[in-house]
Amino acid sequence: MADHSIAQRIAALRREIRHHDHLYYTKDRPEISDAEYDRLFRELVDLETAHPDLITADSPTQRVGAPPLSELAKVSHEKPMLSLDSIVDQEDVRAFDQRMKRELETDQPFYTAEPKFDGLSVELVYDQGRFVRGATRGDGMIGEDVTVNLRTIRALPLQLHAEADPPAHLVVRGEVYMRLDEFQSLNRRMTERGEEGFANPRNAAAGSLRQLDSRITASRPLTVTCYDIMALAGPNPATHWDELESLAAWGLPVPEHRQRCRSIDEVLRFHQTTDALRDNLPFEIDGIVVKLDRRDWQDQLGSKSRSPRWAIAYKFAPRKEITVIQDIAVSVGRTGTLTPLALLKPVEVGGVTISRATLHNADEVARKDVRVGDTVKVERAGDVIPAIAERVPVPGEERQAPFVMPDHCPVCGSAVAREGAYFYCTGQTVCVAQLKGAIEHFASKSALNIDGLGKKTVAQLVDAGMVNDLADLYSLTKEQLLTLEGFADRSATLLMESIERSKAVSLERLLMGLGIRQVGQHIARVLAKHFRTLSRLMEATQDELLQVREIGPEISASLASFFSEARNREVIERLVERGLTVNPPAAETHPGGRSLAGKTFVFTGGLAGYSRDQAKELVERHGGQVSSSVSKKTGYVVAGTDPGSKLDQAQKLGVQILTEAEFTALVTPG
DNA sequence: GATCCTCGAGTTCT
DNA sequence: CTCGAGGATC
Numbered sequence: 001m002a003d004h005s006i007a008q009r010i011a012a013l014r015r016e017i018r019h020h021d022h023l024y025y026t027k028d029r030p031e032i033s034d035a036e037y038d039r040l041f042r043e044l045v046d047l048e049t050a051h052p053d054l055i056t057a058d059s060p061t062q063r064v065g066a067p068p069l070s071e072l073a074k075v076s077h078e079k080p081m082l083s084l085d086s087i088v089d090q091e092d093v094r095a096f097d098q099r100m101k102r103e104l105e106t107d108q109p110f111y112t113a114e115p116k117f118d119g120l121s122v123e124l125v126y127d128q129g130r131f132v133r134g135a136t137r138g139d140g141m142i143g144e145d146v147t148v149n150l151r152t153i154r155a156l157p158l159q160l161h162a163e164a165d166p167p168a169h170l171v172v173r174g175e176v177y178m179r180l181d182e183f184q185s186l187n188r189r190m191t192e193r194g195e196e197g198f199a200n201p202r203n204a205a206a207g208s209l210r211q212l213d214s215r216i217t218a219s220r221p222l223t224v225t226c227y228d229i230m231a232l233a234g235p236n237p238a239t240h241w242d243e244l245e246s247l248a249a250w251g252l253p254v255p256e257h258r259q260r261c262r263s264i265d266e267v268l269r270f271h272q273t274t275d276a277l278r279d280n281l282p283f284e285i286d287g288i289v290v291k292l293d294r295r296d297w298q299d300q301l302g303s304k305s306r307s308p309r310w311a312i313a314y315k316f317a318p319r320k321e322i323t324v325i326q327d328i329a330v331s332v333g334r335t336g337t338l339t340p341l342a343l344l345k346p347v348e349v350g351g352v353t354i355s356r357a358t359l360h361n362a363d364e365v366a367r368k369d370v371r372v373g374d375t376v377k378v379e380r381a382g383d384v385i386p387a388i389a390e391r392v393p394v395p396g397e398e399r400q401a402p403f404v405m406p407d408h409c410p411v412c413g414s415a416v417a418r419e420g421a422y423f424y425c426t427g428q429t430v431c432v433a434q435l436k437g438a439i440e441h442f443a444s445k446s447a448l449n450i451d452g453l454g455k456k457t458v459a460q461l462v463d464a465g466m467v468n469d470l471a472d473l474y475s476l477t478k479e480q481l482l483t484l485e486g487f488a489d490r491s492a493t494l495l496m497e498s499i500e501r502s503k504a505v506s507l508e509r510l511l512m513g514l515g516i517r518q519v520g521q522h523i524a525r526v527l528a529k530h531f532r533t534l535s536r537l538m539e540a541t542q543d544e545l546l547q548v549r550e551i552g553p554e555i556s557a558s559l560a561s562f563f564s565e566a567r568n569r570e571v572i573e574r575l576v577e578r579g580l581t582v583n584p585p586a587a588e589t590h591p592g593g594r595s596l597a598g599k600t601f602v603f604t605g606g607l608a609g610y611s612r613d614q615a616k617e618l619v620e621r622h623g624g625q626v627s628s629s630v631s632k633k634t635g636y637v638v639a640g641t642d643p644g645s646k647l648d649q650a651q652k653l654g655v656q657i658l659t660e661a662e663f664t665a666l667v668t669p670g
Numbered sequence: 671g672a673t674c675c676t677c678g679a680g681t682t683c684t
Numbered sequence: 685c686t687c688g689a690g691g692a693t694c
Contacts, residue, residue, distance in 0.1 A: 337680080354682080356681095360680085549691090631675055
């Protein structure tokens, strides 16, 4: 065969394979059998192997992957990749509609509604019809270059349909996701190989796309759908609907189930029908996206810092699954609180297996009227913490007796007392559960910060009878530790060292660590600053305590009762005897100046450059304060990655929102 | 007395 | 993160 005819054959094969890829992956309507497809593909591979000079980057064979990278490169997005405001309530959707009508001065702001795919969003760039670059969302401004990995996704055309006259330059936004059946078989394959499977399809998609070795990505069944034109060379489609049509014409996969809505009622109906469809879809969706259809109106409304004003994500009610309460256990916390806990028949909710859910307190159990053996709906409140949503009555079932709080502590057998909605174990001095909790708390990071003294070790020490109160920690010997299971020379030495190190402690941390009711990190600091030494605090009268700002009758009573207890005084005495030195709080210094004086910061989401504690430290160094909830008085909300409800709260209250970079600029001198 | 702002405490799974 | 409740404020 002459070289030019080989080149022609290769080109023909590529055309044909692309055509079938499009039919198979995008249209879901294959015209040839898998075997026939494989034959075409094999022929192309063979020809290219024999003529490596004819291989091009956009050949279908190049999807299988390139050699591994050491790190994904960072790329700046051509346009910032915004996210969408989430809405759960119908009323808020109507409010959105009202706002559109008001701001656009129209009665008919038509919308386009489409499913919201649960995957990870990507930016795709086509030059001269050819796929040249793709990136993850990252922080919205800068993402990771995953071009090679995206090339392995069959549904993603490497070449746009030339006959549809695609623009010379095109930037598209899409969602990479994994079908449920593919996700399941991937997980099965992984577990067979002894690997840990993915928790849910979204994690699987994200983990697969962000591989350094694109050959791994190639083996993962990813797919993609496109839903937005970010930029293009040439005339813009007039509406979002036309945008989707154009994308489809150019050969890009778009959400098939979509609707043009002439009123907000149609949007609400679409939400309903889509929700009903949800369980039968082969992929996960978590709501619908509602966009103003006309692009000139979109432009007129513009964007907020983080999301466009002309679109919303109207989420579905959180996933609920049905399961059975196998038992209701009662756990005892460090303060002696008895907390009922539903032990469930394990069930998958939103991709995670749930086997237990807290019932908070007896009132809650009564309110929900749940009993052992009941069938219940379980949801993940706030998408994380499992909760029992409601009981599902089963007609004709014989129910067990209602749950009653035990009148004796399940751990130590002491009497149980009721206080408001809560029940407490009164065996403060004898309850092993409380002792363990108290020691864990004492050793925790924000208290004495004893490294290597975790839940497991505490249990061992208590069960072995080596530690009966907090002060006993400081008479432990290395020899004793070595008798415990899992302790060898090194671990014993390390623990002894951390215990030794904890002996120099600030008053604030000690107060926190003692576990006095109502005294947490904040109040501990307030008390430490005001009284400066432990003895002065212990001698303070009720009146003196009440003078202190933020200390009211409850907290002062709690302090009084703690310090009047002979046992507590004795523990403190022994702590000091064994070498605990309590340091008064250092005088407040603001090495960074007082540039942030009077400003309150609230953090939400993850920060890349610092831990929450470091960020807090930075703020305080400049004379500012950090708080945990957003109010009108909040100066700034710093939104990291994956911000939570505090960001919405901030927007509602008009509190200034900072990115991490802006925050860094504020706390960096110069 | 009501309202707003914060804090404390408990919680699941990986 | 959310809930309940303490404390400040008007």
